[in-house]
Structure formats: structure tokens, C-alpha cells
Amino acid sequence: MSLEYVEKTEAETDLSDDQKDPQAEVGFGTPRYTCVLIGCLFLVFLAQMYAGFDRSNYSVAFDKNAFRYGDEYWRILTGMTAHGFLLHFLLNSYAFFSFGRLFEFLSSGSHLAIVFLLGGITGNILSLIFLPDVPSVGASGGIIALVGYLAVYAFRRRQFVSPQFRKSLMMNIGFILVFGLVLYNVVDNYGHIGGLLAGAVYAFFQIPSDVYKDPRETGPVAQGAGMASLGVFIAASLLSVYLIFTATN
Secondary structure, X not given: OOHHHHOOOHHHHOOOOOOOOHHHHOOOOOOHHHHHHHHHHHXXXXXXXXXXXXXXXXXXXXXXXXXXXXXXXXXXXXXXXOOOOHHHHHHHHHHHHHHHHHHHHHOOHHHHHHHHHHHHHHHHHHHHXXXXXXXXXXXXXXXXXXXXHHHHHHHHOOOOOOHHHHHHHHHHHHHHHXXXXXXXXXXXXXXXXXXXXXXXXXXXXXXXXXXXXOOOOOOHHHHHHHHHHHXXXXXXXXXXXXXXXXXXX
């Protein structure tokens, strides 16, 4: 599947309805799960703006020592909902919408919610192992999990995906890795790698090997797991807001 057909050319616009290529009518649509998840991030971000980033991050960040020794296990989730500063939030939200919209077009919102949550948790676990004393915040692990999923999709469905699309994904992955290496002091590379691997592994098992089976089809189990994953992140976001305001007062 080549994504170039999404945009109509000027010549196609002048054709009659009978002459138009039906593929030209296909668009991304509204990525509902993506928008709900970004809305959660925005809600927490507003609370952080009100309380101040230093104080709010102290309350909800994935503090590894508090997680291990303080029994604050919820931090592995609340750390995904918060961001370190304005640019961090804006970049993550933009990337989330860009990849999430594409993900929901090629797969489904249910799988997106599952991959996002798994990627964030896996990334935090890897960060816990290799950076045990460094607190983490941000949804990057979950967002990069979407990239890992799309990369596997592009190669499993290479008959229907343009080479330019595969190249673009590989360039995005390369940029993420290089960016992390250059800014290793402020970027949680293990969180990124964990998310990327989680998304790729999930795609390997979820995308059918039969190229004629549509990966967008979801059964009741996948739909239930997707709703549960969405619910978990919504609950984590509301908990983050509560903890931020509790710490402020």
C-alpha cells in the first residue's frame, strides 16, 4: 500500500464520479484512540503547568528508587503521562499524532492502545534495569513502540507498501537512535529501545503472515484488551493529576 494515494491530484478533482479512482477517496479519518490518549497527556500537562514542572515531576515521575523501595508501583504508569517541559510535551504530542494517525489507518485503535501501553511499560522496565537511579518522564517509549510496529508492518506488507514509506520509517528510527546518542544526558535511550522492541515484537505476532488477511480486523479479545489499555492510561492520567494537585496543596 502506497500512502501517496491519500492526496488527490488536481487532475483527479476534475474527473466525474465514475472516472475517479476509488483509492483517491481513502483518507486517514479521525484517529480516535490517538486523540483520547493525547488528550490525557494534555490534561496532565495542564496540571503540571499549574503546579510547576519540578514539583509535579517529583510527584509522578518514574522514580526507580521509589518504585523499588517505596512500593510506589503506580509510578511506572504515571511517569508515562508527564513531561519535563513545554517542548518535550509538544514534540511528543506531534509525533504521537503523526504516527498514531497512520497506525490507526493501517491497523486499529485497539492495537494502538495496547502497543502504546506495552511500549511505555517495557521501556520503563528497561530503563529501570540500566538506569536505576535516574527518574524518567514522558510518553516517548509508547510513541516509539508505534514506530516499531509500523516498521514490521512495512516489511510484512512490502507488496502493498511503497519503498519510500519503508525508507521514511527507517530514517525515523535512525534519527531517534542518533538523537538519543547525541543527547544521552537528557534522553532515556533505554526507554526508547524498550518501546521500539515492544512494538516490533507485538507486530510480529499480531500482523498475519498471510498477506491477504487484513491486520485491521480485531476480534472481541483484541477489542477488550484495547479498551482495557485505554482505560488503564486514562486512570493513570487522572491519578497523576490528583497526585500533582495533592503535592501542591
